[in-house]
Amino acid sequence: RSSLKIGLLPADGIGHEVIPAARDAILALGSTIPKPEFISLNAGFEYFTKKGVALPEESIDVLKNECDCALFGAVSSPSKKVVGYSSPIVALRKILDLYANIRPVVSVAPTPGEKPSVDLVVVRENTECLYVKQEEITPGPNGREARATRLITERASRRIGTMAFDIALNRPRKLLTIIHKSNVLSITDGLFRETVRAVPANAEPAGKYDEVTIAEQLVDSAVYKLFRDPQEFDVMVAPNLYGDILSDAAAALVGSLGLIPSINTGDSFVMGEPVHGSAPDIAGKGIANPLASIRSAALMLRQLGYSDGANRIDKAVDEVIREGRVLTPDLGGSSKTQEVTDEVLKRI
Numbered sequence: 294r295s296s297l298k299i300g301l302l303p304a305d306g307i308g309h310e311v312i313p314a315a316r317d318a319i320l321a322l323g324s325t326i327p328k329p330e331f332i333s334l335n336a337g338f339e340y341f342t343k344k345g346v347a348l349p350e351e352s353i354d355v356l357k358n359e360c361d362c363a364l365f366g367a368v369s370s371p372s373k374k375v376v377g378y379s380s381p382i383v384a385l386r387k388i389l390d391l392y393a394n395i396r397p398v399v400s401v402a403p404t405p406g407e408k409p410s411v412d413l414v415v416v417r418e419n420t421e422c423l424y425v426k427q428e429e430i431t432p433g434p435n436g437r438e439a440r441a442t443r444l445i446t447e448r449a450s451r452r453i454g455t456m457a458f459d460i461a462l463n464r465p466r467k468l469l470t471i472i473h474k475s476n477v478l479s480i481t482d483g484l485f486r487e488t489v490r491a492v493p494a495n496a497e498p499a500g501k502y503d504e505v506t507i508a509e510q511l512v513d514s515a516v517y518k519l520f521r522d523p524q525e526f527d528v529m530v531a532p533n534l535y536g537d538i539l540s541d542a543a544a545a546l547v548g549s550l551g552l553i554p555s556i557n558t559g560d561s562f563v564m565g566e567p568v569h570g571s572a573p574d575i576a577g578k579g580i581a582n583p584l585a586s587i588r589s590a591a592l593m594l595r596q597l598g599y600s601d602g603a604n605r606i607d608k609a610v611d612e613v614i615r616e617g618r619v620l621t622p623d624l625g626g627s628s629k630t631q632e633v634t635d636e637v638l639k640r641i
């Protein structure tokens with residue numbers, strides 16, 4: 294590549310405050326990576342309220358046809374149904390077939406080189422489960438009855454399982470924990486569990502995953518263990534909803550949602566996205582933590598093969614956290630988004 298075309302979709306709320314920080318971190322890398330070109334794209338609930346569409350065709354076209362990768366901020370999804378609106382991030386994951394959401398949760402050790410006390414990755418299936426959003430409500434003898442379809446397919450479970458095994462294989466502990474609730478949902482979660490477990494038997498070359506230790510955990514006790522003893526986990530693979538909840542919970546272990554990055558990825562595209570939402574309670578105040586967004590840029594670059602660039606960004610972020618002098622209020626500091634960003638940029 295002679296240049297790197299990056300779609301920017303800040304979307305809603307603090308997305309507008311943290312995505313520019315990620316962009317600036319990429320720019321600060323200079324010639325470490327191919328020359329970045331940024332393309333700003335519309336999406337989100339704010340855009341929907343102005344234009345009547347949450348994800349314009351143009352944004353989809355540009356992402357599909359022009360961009361090498363993208364960064365997404367966050368969307369505000371109303372908790373009541375709004376006619377004509379559906380979440381653009383959920384749609385994009387499907388349209389671009391970004392079937393995996395990879396969420397590393399890593400604490401920063403007090404001294405460089407020391408082992409972090411929390412170091413795990415949540416690998417979340419990104420296209421199905423309850424997020425197929427087939428809900429209906431009908432009148433019934435006990436008042437209205439609401440139902441939702443929870444879809445688990447073998448194909449989606451196999452490919453997320455394969456990705457999780459690959460991630461586990463490349464980590465020192467090589468431990469993969471399958472998260473499910475098949476004691477209750479024996480058919481849906483049963484299929485997920487069974488399909489992920491079958492990945493090594495069908496691997497090519499045979500024996501590829503022999504070094505990976507497979508464990509499993511019911512989702513409720515997984516949350517319990519996560520808080521009691523996070524070191525029990527290395528890579529966790531989960532259906533969509535459990536993965537969403539687990540990674541927000543795991544964020545509490547390292548201090549703030551404002552620190553946790555993710556990528557949405559498939560076989561051909563990668564989109565960085567901080568795990569947090571649009572944070573309406575702090576939006577517009579200039580105090581959102583930009584580090585999750587900046588780390589998402591690093592994850593995206595690493596996935597594209599630019600690990601030198603990714604490492605420089607991660608190292609700069611770790612230093613800022615370790616020093617603890619310039620931090621946003623969610624981490625007990627009193628600095629602004631821009632001040633924290635500047636500290637990171639200086640170190641890159």
Ligand code: NAD
Nearest residue numbers: 367368369370550551569570571572573574575581582623
């Ligand atoms: P949230 O993640 O937006 O916020 C939860 C809490 O964490 C809030 O107190 C917020 O101030 C804080 N927080 C989050 N990110 C932060 C940051 N970078 N710096 C400092 N503090 C931060 O979750 P919510 O409040 O439940 O949801 C708000 C909106 O975001 C909702 O409309 C929801 O649908 C949406 N949401 C979107 C996504 C996404 O785009 N992928 C994910 C989660 C929630």
Ligand code: MN
Nearest residue numbers: 537538541568
């Ligand atoms: Mn979430």
